Amino acid sequence: MKIVVLEKQVPDSTEITVDKKTGALIRDGVPAITNPDDLAGLEAALELKDKNPDTEVVVMTMGLPKAAEMLKEGVAMGADKGVLLTDRVLGGSDTCATSIALAAALKKVGFDLVIAGRQAIDGDTAQVGPQTAERLDIPQVTYVDEILEVKEDSITVKRSLEDVEQIVTAKLPCVITTLSGMNKPRYMQCDNIVDLCKEDKIEVLTNAELGIDPETVGFKGSPTSVKTTFTKDVTDKTEVFTLSEQETADMIAKTLKEKQIITK
Amino acid sequence: MARFEEYKDIFVFVEQENGNIAEVSYELISEARKLVASIPEFGYKVVGVLLGENVKEKAQEVISHGADKVIVVDDALLKDYSTQFYADALTQVVLAHKPDSMLTGATPLGRDLAPRVAARLNVGLTADATKIEVDLEYAKETGESLLDVTRPTFGGNLFGTIVCKDTRPQMATIRPKVFELAPTDTTRTGEVEEFTPSWTTTDPQVFVEKVIEKVKADVDITKANILVGAGRGAENCLDVLQKVADELGGVVCCTRAVVEDGFLDKDRQVGQTGKTVRPSLYIACGISGAVQHCAGMDKSDLIISINRDPQAEIFNISNMGFVGDCATVLPLLVESIKAAKAE
Ligand SMILES: Cc1cc2nc3c(=O)[nH]c(=O)nc-3n(C[C@H](O)[C@H](O)[C@H](O)COP(=O)(O)OP(=O)(O)OC[C@H]3O[C@@H](n4cnc5c(N)ncnc54)[C@H](O)[C@@H]3O)c2cc1C
Ligand SMILES: Cc1cc2nc3c(=O)[nH]c(=O)nc-3n(C[C@H](O)[C@H](O)[C@H](O)COP(=O)(O)OP(=O)(O)OC[C@H]3O[C@@H](n4cnc5c(N)ncnc54)[C@H](O)[C@@H]3O)c2cc1C
Numbered sequence: 001m002k003i004v005v006l007e008k009q010v011p012d013s014t015e016i017t018v019d020k021k022t023g024a025l026i027r028d029g030v031p032a033i034t035n036p037d038d039l040a041g042l043e044a045a046l047e048l049k050d051k052n053p054d055t056e057v058v059v060m061t062m063g064l065p066k067a068a069e070m071l072k073e074g075v076a077m078g079a080d081k082g083v084l085l086t087d088r089v090l091g092g093s094d095t096c097a098t099s100i101a102l103a104a105a106l107k108k109v110g111f112d113l114v115i116a117g118r119q120a121i122d123g124d125t126a127q128v129g130p131q132t133a134e135r136l137d138i139p140q141v142t143y144v145d146e147i148l149e150v151k152e153d154s155i156t157v158k159r160s161l162e163d164v165e166q167i168v169t170a171k172l173p174c175v176i177t178t179l180s181g182m183n184k185p186r187y188m189q190c191d192n193i194v195d196l197c198k199e200d201k202i203e204v205l206t207n208a209e210l211g212i213d214p215e216t217v218g219f220k221g222s223p224t225s226v227k228t229t230f231t232k233d234v235t236d237k238t239e240v241f242t243l244s245e246q247e248t249a250d251m252i253a254k255t256l257k258e259k260q261i262i263t264k
Numbered sequence: 265m266a267r268f269e270e271y272k273d274i275f276v277f278v279e280q281e282n283g284n285i286a287e288v289s290y291e292l293i294s295e296a297r298k299l300v301a302s303i304p305e306f307g308y309k310v311v312g313v314l315l316g317e318n319v320k321e322k323a324q325e326v327i328s329h330g331a332d333k334v335i336v337v338d339d340a341l342l343k344d345y346s347t348q349f350y351a352d353a354l355t356q357v358v359l360a361h362k363p364d365s366m367l368t369g370a371t372p373l374g375r376d377l378a379p380r381v382a383a384r385l386n387v388g389l390t391a392d393a394t395k396i397e398v399d400l401e402y403a404k405e406t407g408e409s410l411l412d413v414t415r416p417t418f419g420g421n422l423f424g425t426i427v428c429k430d431t432r433p434q435m436a437t438i439r440p441k442v443f444e445l446a447p448t449d450t451t452r453t454g455e456v457e458e459f460t461p462s463w464t465t466t467d468p469q470v471f472v473e474k475v476i477e478k479v480k481a482d483v484d485i486t487k488a489n490i491l492v493g494a495g496r497g498a499e500n501c502l503d504v505l506q507k508v509a510d511e512l513g514g515v516v517c518c519t520r521a522v523v524e525d526g527f528l529d530k531d532r533q534v535g536q537t538g539k540t541v542r543p544s545l546y547i548a549c550g551i552s553g554a555v556q557h558c559a560g561m562d563k564s565d566l567i568i569s570i571n572r573d574p575q576a577e578i579f580n581i582s583n584m585g586f587v588g589d590c591a592t593v594l595p596l597l598v599e600s601i602k603a604a605k606a607e
Contacts, residue, residue, distance in 0.1 A: 011418075095391075099383055124417045125391035127379040130347075134383035139469040140347055142376045156473070161372045167474040174469075223388030223431040227412065229424045240574065240585040245593050248586045252547075252568060253600035255584065259566060261490065261512065261545050262604045 001150065002056045003045045004083075004106060006116040006132070007038040007074060009067045034070050036180035037117025043185040044147050044178060045115055046078045056080050058109060062090060062101055068202050075201050076188035083109055087207040092219035095127035101217050102128070103135035104210045111173060113155060118143060118177040126177070133175035141170050142177045268364065268408060271432040272306065274299060275363035277354065278314040278326055278334075279373055281345070285322060287445065288369030290329040292438055294446035295396065296367065297330045302398050303409055308364065309333055313357055315350055317343035320456070327454035330446055335361065337459045341466060345373055348469055351380040353461040358385060360459065363433045364409055367396075370437035382435045388428030390415060390436040399427075411436070420536055420559035441486065441542040442563055483515050485532055490514030491543045493534060493561065496521040497550020497571060501591040502528075505549055508594055511601045517541065519557050535560035549590045553578030570594075 011030045034042075042059060049055040059074035061067045062085040071082025085105045093101060106114060114136075116129035126142075133140035145160035148167070157176060159166040170176075195201070207214065215221055243251065256262045274296040279286040293310055300308040309332040314323060316338065323334040335357055341349045354377065358366060366381075368374040370392040382389035395414040402410045413436045414425045428434040485491060492509040494502060499522060509516045518528045520535060534541055536556040546564035551557060553569075553576055561567070562581045569582040572589050579585035586593070 094388065095379065096383060096386065096388060122418055124415075124419070125379075125389075126375050127382075127389060127391055130376060130379035131383040134351075134380045140376070140380070141470060143372060163478055165476040165478060166472050167476070168470055168472050170470040223386070223428050224390060224426050225429065227425045227427045229422055231422060238579050238582045238585050240579050240587065242574065242587040245588055245596055248570070248588050248593050249596035249600040252584075252586070252597055253604040255568070256512070256545070256601070257604045257607070259545075261566075262601060 001048070001052065001054065001112050002058065002110055003048065003113045003115060004058045004060050004109060004111040005038065005042045005045050005074070005079070006102060006114065006128070007042065007059050007061045007070060008035045008117070008120045008122075008128075009033070009061065009063055009070045010035045010120055010122045032066075032070070034073065035117050035120045037119055037178055039185045040180045040182045041115035041117055041176075041178040042074055042077060042079065043183045045113075046186065047183070048147065048150060049078065058083060058111075060102070060105060060109065061085065062093075062098060062105070065204075068204075071202050072196055073188060075196055076192045077186055078189065078192060080201070082202040084202055084204045085206075085210075086204060089207050089212075089214045089218045092222060093217050094222035094224040095123075095125050095131055096223055097217040097221040098128050099131035099135050100221065101210070101212060102132050104212050105205055106132070106136060108205065108210060113150070113172060114138075114175040116175060116177045118179050129175055129177035136173075136175070139170045139174040140177070141168055141174065144176045144178050145182050147176075268432045271362045271364045273309045273311050273361075273363050275311045275313055275335075275358070275361070275366045275433065276331070277366065277368040277374065277377075278312045279369055279371060280314065280316050280319060280322065283316070283319060283322060285325065286369055286371060286440075288371060288374075288438070288440035289326075291440065291443040291445055292367045292369065293326070293330045295438075295443040297446065299396065299398055299411075302400065303403055306403075306409055308409070311335060311361075311363065313337070313354065315339075315342045315353055320458070323456040324450075327452050327456075328448045328450045330449075330452075331454055333455040333457065335457050335459050337461060339461065341463065344472065345377075346468060346470060347376055347380060349463075350377050351384065352463065353459075355381050355384050356461045357459055358433060365411055365432075365434040365436070368435070368437045370439045374437050378435060378437050385431075385433075387431040387433060387435055388426075390426040390428070390434075392416070393426075393436050393438045394442045396436065396438070410434075416559060420555045439540060441540050483532065485515055485517045485534065486539050486541055488515035488517075488541070489543050490545045491517045491534075491541060491547070491561075491564070493546060493548045493551055494518040494522050494528065495549060495551030495557075496525065497552075498522075498590040498594075499525060499527055499550070501594055504594045504598065505590070507598045508547070508601070511598055511605075512545070514543075514545070519551055519554070548578050548582065549594065551578050552576055553581065 060083040119126035146158040149156040296310040312326040312331040390413040393415040548569035567582040
């Protein structure tokens with residue numbers, strides 16, 4: 001059984017500061033981490049490997065060369081190897097284009113099960129998992145909260161939706177997307193870190209190996225484009241009152257009466 | 265000359281479960297009416313796409329909510345939602361009818377389905393949006409109806425306006441409760457068209473073995489018209505806060521801090537990782553106003569906040585803010601409300 005876990009490197013905080021002059025995001029000093037939903041997916045894969053040591057776990061990302069650091073952390077946690085997909089033509093990919101690139105890399109690497117996070121905490125679209133499944137023409141199961149059983153040709157999971165939970169069985173190969181609350185990811189292990197120093201366990205793929213049509217990825221291949229970005233604007237100025245407690249209570253009640261929220 | 269001559273109309277995916285239509289679908293139809301009204305020269309219609317089994321009689325309800333036309337796909341394979349068959353059917357509807365845009369609720373179902381369809385069609389999909397407008401200037405210049413779709417990212421800290429200039433349909437998933445529901449008109453008439461998909465396979469790849477109801481919440485804060493929100497600054501006076509809610513016929517909700525501190529259940533949490541609410545009144549008591557909380561309630565019609573810190577962020581999104589201590593203000597407020605009722 002070969003499991004590929006898709007990981008995205010994201011900023012450690014979603015608190016954003018924007019350069020007032022250029023409008024560009026200021027990312028300096030914000031450390032990068034593995035997206036929390038993806039870390040849960042990796043932990044789930046490693047638990048399957050604990051049960052069945054024949055399982056091979058690969059962590060894969062598309063990103064800048066520095067994203068290799070995140071993959072090394074994945075290997076230090078227990079993954080067998082990392083695959084970094086990096087190429088200038090991939091820069092600026094939206095989810096439609098990202099899924100084309102990831103699907104090409106997944107086909108090259110091979111898989112029985114693909115685990116993606118449900119949602120990345122920066123882009124927040126939750127689209128890459130399902131779109132990658134579509135590109136591979138395999139089923140998807142989103143919002144997975146627990147993996148119950150994996151057999152030769154099927155996987156049974158629990159999905160957590162708004163009002164219900166579902167027990168679902170999907171044919172393999174398939175893509176599942178995981179939720180960060182499903183487990184507690186393990187720490188990196190010393191002997192794995194030592195192994196990493198002895199042997200380079202990160203494979204780098206560029207478009208030369210994948211042969212993706214450059215027209216279908218990157219800025220060019222992305223049907224969506226970001227027209228503008230802005231931080232939360234404070235629109236109507238609030239009236240802030242500092243009154244005695246009794247006056248405060250009376251004024252709220254009076255306002256509610258005027259707005260006909262308090263009737264008889 | 266416009267590039268997308270054959271593409272017209274705004275399609276709304278009408279989400280249903282056991283014949284009950286999700287309210288967000290009607291919110292989107294209401295908003296789509298405003299969009300088509302902003303570009304009358306295009307002559308666009310609002311079209312609902314209703315998938316399911318034995319759902320045809322629901323088409324009139326969709327029309328009453330503002331659709332000009334409903335495309336019904338009635339098939340036993342569509343009885344319960346499945347990514348596979350819903351994606352197959354919806355993609356075929358889009359290919360056959362060529363809508364200019366296609367809107368879906370950003371519900372768990374919508375966010376499972378729409379990405380799959382968008383990838384199959386190789387078109388842009390804007391995720392989890394909170395605002396849509398037609399770029400009127402662009403429409404005048406090019407004769408194309410381009411949607412400016414705005415969405416929160418980075419956990420609500422950054423907003424982006426996304427456009428899909430070169431592909432059709434322009435797809436978007438839209439968050440529930442951000443658009444107002446227009447009044448229904450049961451006398452409204454419209455066209456109902458049945459669509460028969462052709463299945464490449466009827467063999468399901470995913471089986472739902474079992475559905476377990478989550479322990480039912482005793483309240484549904486998303487349906488309440490009046491909410492009294494408790495933050496960490498009101499944890500010591502939750503009883504009296506409940507009394508304020510009772511006097512107003514409202515419901516108590518809270519921040520994540522209050523859930524974490526063990527005072528109220530998770531199903532009362534408002535915000536990014538809680539529920540999105542849009543009541544006509546939200547009274548925020550002892551709530552600091554973190555973006556993750558505000559993201560779930562800042563669309564409320566009237567926001568009144570009480571906080572002892574004059575610099576509290578919550579004041580920035582409130583209509584009226586009061587600097588004060590909840591523990592002393594709230595008991596007085598109960599009496600003031602009673603007095604106002606008696607007047
Ligand atoms: C302000 C702004 C708004 C945007 N809005 C949109 C939009 O509405 N529609 C759109 O199509 N694009 C949009 N994008 C582009 C989008 O954010 C990027 O394509 C992003 O790299 C992938 O999307 P995501 O972060 O939303 O990932 P998600 O789809 O939320 O990620 C889900 C999972 O997919 C996997 N995954 C995602 N990216 C990678 C990767 N690079 N390598 C490995 N695994 C990965 C991870 O397992 C992750 O947990 C926007 C970008 C910005 C800056
Ligand atoms: C990924 C992520 C997701 C999150 N999701 C959510 C979410 O869905 N919902 C959510 O609510 N939060 C969420 N949070 C947490 C959020 O960032 C804040 O920590 C939280 O909302 C703070 O709650 P609070 O305002 O009750 O508490 P605090 O921040 O502790 O604020 C208490 C406020 O009460 C005031 N106060 C104190 N005593 C009194 C008094 N006697 N009378 C009047 N005022 C008083 C103080 O001045 C202060 O402003 C999330 C955080 C993260 C990182």
